[in-house]
Amino acid sequence: MALASLGLGFLGILPILRSATPGTVEVPKWPRTKIANVKDLAIDNPKIFMYPLEDTPNILVKLGKRAEGGVGPDADIVAYSQVCQHLGCFVRFQAASQQSQGRDLFYCPCHAGTYDAGNAAQIIGGPPLYPLPQVLLQFDDSSGEIFAYGVGPPVIFGKGPPGSNEVWQDLVGGTLVAGSST
Amino acid sequence: MKQAVATRRNRWHTLSNWINTRLGLANTILRPVPSYSLKPDYWLGAIAFVAFLVCGFTGILQLQYYVPTPDAAYDSVQHINEFVPYGNLIQSVHLYSAFAMIFFAFAHMMRGYFLSVHKRPRELMWVVGMVMGLSALGMGFTGYLLPWTVLSKSATDISIGFVNQLPDPLRSFVMFGLRGTGTDSDLLLRFFALHTVILPAVIFVLFAIKLHMFEVHGVAKPEGHSAPTQTHLIPWFPRVLGYTLLLASVVGSAVLTIAILFPTQLPAKFTYEAAAAATPTPEWYFLWAYQILKFSVFEGQLGIRLALLLLFAIMAAFTLLPFIDRSPIRDPSRRPVFVTLGAITVVEVFVLVIWGSMTPGITIPTVEAVLVLGSAATLTTGIVFVWFRHMKQPSEMLYERFLNRKNQQLVSKTNREPARRNEIGSRT
Numbered sequence: 001m002a003l004a005s006l007g008l009g010f011l012g013i014l015p016i017l018r019s020a021t022p023g024t025v026e027v028p029k030w031p032r033t034k035i036a037n038v039k040d041l042a043i044d045n046p047k048i049f050m051y052p053l054e055d056t057p058n059i060l061v062k063l064g065k066r067a068e069g070g071v072g073p074d075a076d077i078v079a080y081s082q083v084c085q086h087l088g089c090f091v092r093f094q095a096a097s098q099q100s101q102g103r104d105l106f107y108c109p110c111h112a113g114t115y116d117a118g119n120a121a122q123i124i125g126g127p128p129l130y131p132l133p134q135v136l137l138q139f140d141d142s143s144g145e146i147f148a149y150g151v152g153p154p155v156i157f158g159k160g161p162p163g164s165n166e167v168w169q170d171l172v173g174g175t176l177v178a179g180s181s182t
Numbered sequence: 183m184k185q186a187v188a189t190r191r192n193r194w195h196t197l198s199n200w201i202n203t204r205l206g207l208a209n210t211i212l213r214p215v216p217s218y219s220l221k222p223d224y225w226l227g228a229i230a231f232v233a234f235l236v237c238g239f240t241g242i243l244q245l246q247y248y249v250p251t252p253d254a255a256y257d258s259v260q261h262i263n264e265f266v267p268y269g270n271l272i273q274s275v276h277l278y279s280a281f282a283m284i285f286f287a288f289a290h291m292m293r294g295y296f297l298s299v300h301k302r303p304r305e306l307m308w309v310v311g312m313v314m315g316l317s318a319l320g321m322g323f324t325g326y327l328l329p330w331t332v333l334s335k336s337a338t339d340i341s342i343g344f345v346n347q348l349p350d351p352l353r354s355f356v357m358f359g360l361r362g363t364g365t366d367s368d369l370l371l372r373f374f375a376l377h378t379v380i381l382p383a384v385i386f387v388l389f390a391i392k393l394h395m396f397e398v399h400g401v402a403k404p405e406g407h408s409a410p411t412q413t414h415l416i417p418w419f420p421r422v423l424g425y426t427l428l429l430a431s432v433v434g435s436a437v438l439t440i441a442i443l444f445p446t447q448l449p450a451k452f453t454y455e456a457a458a459a460a461t462p463t464p465e466w467y468f469l470w471a472y473q474i475l476k477f478s479v480f481e482g483q484l485g486i487r488l489a490l491l492l493l494f495a496i497m498a499a500f501t502l503l504p505f506i507d508r509s510p511i512r513d514p515s516r517r518p519v520f521v522t523l524g525a526i527t528v529v530e531v532f533v534l535v536i537w538g539s540m541t542p543g544i545t546i547p548t549v550e551a552v553l554v555l556g557s558a559a560t561l562t563t564g565i566v567f568v569w570f571r572h573m574k575q576p577s578e579m580l581y582e583r584f585l586n587r588k589n590q591q592l593v594s595k596t597n598r599e600p601a602r603r604n605e606i607g608s609r610t
Contacts, residue, residue, distance in 0.1 A: 048454050055366045057454040082454055087343030089336055092458030109461045110340055110543055111476070127481045127545065158346050158364060161353065162483065173363035 027168045030150045033179030035079070035137075036060055038072050038144040044095035044104070048082060051135055051148045053174035056156055057082040058135050060146070061093050061117065063104050068120040069152075071139040077146060079135035080121045083157040084108040086128040093117065106132060130154045130163045133170075148179075210397045212418045218410030219401045220425050226290035227311070231389060232430050233283035234318070236437070238382065240276035248328070250374040252366040255330040256451040263448055274441035280322060282437055284467045287315045288531075295503070295524045298512035299402040305504035307395045312501040314388045317381050322467060324377035327370065335452040336462035338373070344475065347486040406513030461543035469538035470531050476541070479548040515570070522566045529562045530555060 035049045043064035048057050060079040062072070070076045082090050089110035096104050104117035105124065113126035121132035136150040153165040160169035202208045247266055249258040262269040291311065294300055300308035327338040345356050362368030404410065416422055450456050464472050471493055474480070480489035499506065507520055514521050533554065 053365075055364075082458065087340045088346065089340060089343070089462070090454050090457040092455075109459065110336070111545055112543065129483060157343065158357075161350055162347060174365040 025172050028171050028176055030171065031176050031179035032147050032149045033177050034145050035148050036146045038077070038139070038146060041077065044097070046093040050177050052151060052171055052176060054177055055174055056170065057090065059091070059093055059106065063118055065118065067118045069134050071137045071146065077137065077139070078117065079137055079148065080106060080115070080117070080132040081135070081151065081156050084110065084113050084128060085130040085132060085154070085157050085162065086111055086113045086126070088157045091115065091132070133167070211393070214415035214417045215422055216401055216403070216410070217412050217414050217416050218403070220416070220422070222429060223293050224401065225426065225429050226286050226293060228426065229429060229433050230283050230286040230290055232433065233279040233286060233437070234385065236279040236434070237276055237283060240272045240279070241378065243272050244276065245378065250328070250370055252330060252370055255328060255370060259329040260448055270445050271441060274444070274446045275437060277446050278437045278440050280325065281467075282433060284318055284322060287318055291315060292524065292528055296514055296521060297402065297404050298514070298517065300504040300507070301510065301512055304395070304399055304402060307392055307399070308504050309501055310388050310392045310395070314385055314392065316497065317384050317388070319467065321377060321381050322465060324373040324381065326465060327373045328377060329448060330370070330452050331449040332452050332456045332460045333449050333462050336457045336460060337464050338369075340462060344486060344490060347483050348490065349487070406515050463539070463542045466535055466539065470534035473534040473538035473546070476544070477546050477548055477551045479551070481545070518566070518570055522563055525566050526559045526562045529558050533558045
């Protein structure tokens with residue numbers, strides 16, 4: 001009896017454990033952020049930019065041929081999360097001319113995860129289980145500016161359970177990059 | 183003249199009496215020790231702890247300059263390296279004494295394993311020691327991130343990537359504990375707090391608990407044919423003190439020499455571009471786990487979870503060893519199974535560490551892993567088996583014979599009989 005009441009008393013401190021978890025947060029809206037101008041982009045010359053938070057890196061690259069989800073005059077400009085979906089290393093862009101696979105790749109140096117840059121970052125080789133999340137881009141014909149306005153599924157590695165489609169988690173835990181909200 | 187010496191000695195006695203009356207040290211940590219314990223392998227834990235203290239001292243010096251923010255951390259470490267007087271030496275000594283701490287802690291553990299010091303009544307000493315050892319590994323893990331170099335940040339990201347593959351309530355809980363909301367500054371601050379406050383505090387408290395148990399139970403006397411023959415007690419002053427100071431000096435000067443010959447060189451600062459070009463590897467003391475996690479059987483989410491479960495099981499099994507290995511027999515020559523398992527553990531750790539350093543970032547096919555680990559285990563078992571067979575009475579471990587070689591020369595054959603009788607007497 002005494003033991004049971006003691007046990008119940010201990011249950012009372014359980015809510016304190018909530019202080020050791022993130023708790024509920026308000027999800028902000030996706031920012032709309034200028035990331036480059038088309039005239040500054042050379043083919044196969046990648047550029048790293050932060051979106052949607054200040055420490056979630058992505059790679060922007062002009063592939064020189066039409067690509068899945070590509071924007072720009074030739075629909076060949078794409079951007080993907082730089083964080084590998086296997087264990088969170090940072091991938092690099094490898095143009096078709098730099099390796100023997102015959103197509104443009106994102107390559108992870110940690111465990112050789114390989115993604116198809118021209119085709120929605122589908123997995124070509126290595127241990128990753130999910131493709132890299134694609135950054136949604138918008139091209140302004142008159143000025144040549146390229147804007148990021150969202151990130152497609154799956155969730156950026158580390159932001160939520162791997163492979164989750166609930167991309168709102170990309171926006172939580174960190175500072176949003178500057179930009180007008182969409 | 184003679185009288186002056188006598189007076190000085192009198193004063194010394196008065197002083198030491200005064201101190202002892204109040205602190206009682208002569209009844210606890212300054213008690214006489216058995217003569218057989220003046221051998222290096224009895225002091226491996228003490229050496230590890232001294233290395234920990236050296237890390238603490240050099241760490242506090244670095245704390246005067248280190249800035250725990252992602253933007254400034256690297257530059258502050260570089261500043262220590264280049265502009266602070268002896269800064270590079272302090273950093274190098276910090277690194278190599280950390281290596282020494284982990285190395286000697288492992289040696290201390292395996293010695294205890296082979297000589298069965300974890301048995302009654304020292305079970306909890308073993309458990310506390312294992313938690314101390316894991317905390318020391320935690321010190322290494324958290325300290326690696328702090329300079330914010332390409333290798334250290336990326337290696338930390340991978341380790342956290344493994345945690346990210348755990349099933350959910352566990353995943354979000356541990357992830358929040360390790361990196362907070364997920365920003366770089368949260369990550370660095372948490373690792374900084376763990377490395378400089380939480381883990382050192384844990385180690386100090388556990389050390390006090392373990393020292394208390396040691397004072398209660400005393401030195402574990404080895405059993406079997408290598409049991410010490412001379413068991414008279416030696417007062418702590420001056421021989422024990424001199425011996426421990428000598429040991430500490432040897433290890434200290436070795437660390438200092440290595441630090442001067444191979445000063446630390448700071449790798450490049452972390453940037454996303456640099457990280458995408460580098461293959462990060464952990465420090466050598468994690469290479470064994472790194473290599474296991476690279477086996478292709480552990481690919482995919484289920485594989486990663488299984489691998490983490492396996493590592494956890496290995497750690498848990500070692501921590502709870504006194505409750506698994508319950509036989510009262512402590513003589514290594516009468517424990518072939520556990521001695522063989524221990525020898526396999528040591529060999530596999532070395533194999534995995536060397537192999538891991540040779541194959542950074544390369545996934546190992548399962549067949550190859552089974553072949554390498556299997557042949558290493560078979561070979562070790564064979565050697566241990568031959569050893570047990572060929573050791574007629576008195577049978578002995580190679581390891582013990584190596585340590586006792588000097589003793590063997592001293593103890594003549596005629597002395598052996600009384601020694602064995604003595605051992606039988608102590609067992610009853």
